[in-house]
Amino acid sequence: DLLEMKGFYAIFRLLFEMLTLFCVGYWGFHLITLGPWRYVAGLAACAIVVLVWATWGAPGAANRLQGIPHFVLELSIYRAAAAALYYSGQKQWAYGFAVVGTINTIIHHLWLPTI
Numbered sequence: 440d441l442l443e444m445k446g447f448y449a450i451f452r453l454l455f456e457m458l459t460l461f462c463v464g465y466w467g468f469h470l471i472t473l474g475p476w477r478y479v480a481g482l483a484a485c486a487i488v489v490l491v492w493a494t495w496g497a498p499g500a501a502n503r504l505q506g507i508p509h510f511v512l513e514l515s516i517y518r519a520a521a522a523a524l525y526y527s528g529q530k531q532w533a534y535g536f537a538v539v540g541t542i543n544t545i546i547h548h549l550w551l552p553t554i
Contacts, residue, residue, distance in 0.1 A: 448546070451543075452543065452547065455539070455540070455543055456492075458520075458536075459488065459516060459517060459520040459540075460485045460488060460489070462520035462521070462523050462524050462536065463481075463484040463485055463487075463488050463519065463520055463523045464481040464482070464484060464485045465481070465523065465524070465527055465529075466481070466484060466523030466524070466526060466527045467479075467480035467481025467482070467483065467484040467485075468480075468481035469527045469528075484523070488516060488519070488520075491512075491516065492516065495509075495512055496509065496512050496513060496516070509548070510544060510548045513544045513547070513548075514540070514541065514544045517536070517537070517540030517541070517543070517544060518537060518540065520536060520540070521533045521534075521536045521537035521540060524536055
């Protein structure tokens with residue numbers, strides 16, 4: 440049933456977005472050279488992602504991008520999270536995250552654009 444699939448996919452997207460925040464936070468928290476400031480870097484990285492998404496990507500955003508610009512924004516956020524994993528030494532996880540993020544974005548924009 441398509442309605443059930445949309446519900447499952449909406450939950451998957453929410454969990455994947457939370458994982459995205461975890462990835463950028465993980466990167467910041469593992470910047471050893473910053474000493475205790477690495478915690479600030481981890482929280483700031485998460486805050487930047489949330490701010491960008493809330494401003495231009497979220498369904499209720501006043502300045503929400505549409506079409507191709509929204510596709511590029513979403514893909515860029517997922518790729519930034521994958522890069523954060525990569526530069527944190529988690530290369531295999533980064534590759535997997537990049538692939539799932541790309542597939543997720545394509546599905547969202549082509550197959551189920553109403554979610």
